[in-house]
Amino acid sequence: MNFIRRNLLGLAGLAGLSALAAGLGTAQATAQEVTLRLHQFLPAQANVPKHVLDVWADKVEADSDGRIKIQRFPSMQLGGTPPELIDQAIDGVADIVWTVAGYTPGRFPRAEVFELPFMMTNAEATSRAYWELAEKEMFDQDFKDFHVLAVWVHGPGVIHSNNPIRTVGDLNGVKLRAPTRTTNMLFSSLGATPVGMPVPAIPEALSKGVVDGAVIPWEVAGILKVGELVNNHTEFGGASLYTTSFIFAMNKERYESLPDDLKAVIDANSGIEFSAFAGKTQAAYDAPIRKDAVERGNNIIELSEEEVQEWRDASQATLDAWVKELDERGLDGTALLEEARALISKYTEGN
Structure with a gap:
């Protein structure tokens, strides 16, 4: 009897250890793998996807030690049309979108102030101004249905x-x-x-x-x-x-579902500094294209x-x-x- 009892206890212990190991493995895998889908309307080789959005995504992946993976879907590859992007972020069709505020006319009236004639001085300064005004006037109003990662404007129209x-x-x-x-x-x-x-x-x-x-x-x-x-x-x-006002937005529930340390990674790579970087970087690519037009005569x-x-x-x-x-x-x-x-x-x- 003792022999049988000892063996049963041993088997139960092994089963418990196996279950514990499996549970730990699942927890580790869950902690490691957060995949976010980034959807936008331009080809992957265009300046904003290549020099702004990919920079952001690569930095988030690196800063999270690989725990966040950003899947990039250019040229509306997840379906729909550019004016539908902001609702895709709200509804969770995509986790993150980059879009033009004006693609849904009248929906973001406060953001329109930066698009008015002869408002902009340069894209970096205006993007900083856009973020500050958005944080004060838009986050709880026009932008309340999504989590704002950045806002910016392009160079001179x-x-x-x-x-x-x-x-x-x-x-x-x-x-x-x-x-x-x-x-x-x-x-x-x-x-x-x-x-x-x-x-x-x-x-x-x-x-x-x-x-x-x-x-x-x-x-x-x-x-x-x-x-x-x-x-x-x-x-x-x-x-x-x-100029044109842009919105870089994340599904609010998806953001809130992240553990605090991964939210911190997203936050550290978002906000006024990234907005300024995005505006400045986008405007910096005006000059090479202008030069091409000059060379074409x-x-x-x-x-x-x-x-x-x-x-x-x-x-x-x-x-x-x-x-x-x-x-x-x-x-x-x-x-x-x-x-x-x-x-x-x-x-x-x-x-």
Whole structure:
């Protein structure tokens, strides 16, 4: 009997140890493997995915000692269209998305303040201002349904067109792709016919004559081969006719489900510094694409200060209309405009 009892106890002990080992192994595997899906609308080789998003993802993976894996899905590979990206982050179709705030017109009204005519000084300073204002005014309002990783803007917007555009009058009747609600308001008031569409649709629209031109920064014009589709590019000296506000967002529940140490990794690689890095980096890739257009013999139209002033004066109506619209919605457009300008000035002077 003792022999049998001892053997039964031994077998039970071995079984318990095996179960404990299996449980520890499962716990270790769980702790090791957190996979996050990052979805966005540009090809993987475009500047933002390659030099901004991949930098972020690689750093998160390294800082987590491999416990976080970022799966990257460019060019809408998880399905849907660019305007659906923000809802994909909210609904959990993707864990992380990078998108244009203006792809869902009117949904993020406070972010529009940075897209208004001649607001931006440079992308780094304006991106810092965007983050600070977002943290104060947007996180609990416009951005409440997702976890914000970063927000930023691109470099100076450029008009790329079939025919030369130098004066406001040159826009009359021009079918122009514009990226956001505010830029649609602007170009409509200046006499153009704005056509809204996501960035990936631009090359086909230009080649088929759906539009006569597009307003985008130089850096994205490269991956779209815009310099091969049009010959004229209008710049606004040291000013920026417009810029676009971006949102880098994470599903709120997915973020909250992470252990505290992995949340800390995400947090350390997000926020105002990454926003500033993203804006500065995106703008830095304007110059090489501009150089390519020059080397192709394209017509670079550089407006003088006096010529730019005509555009500033003509753009005032858009500023006034936007402020009035937000005031009527109870959002105090006047205060938002003043605060955004003050923050941009603060960070520009600090550069």
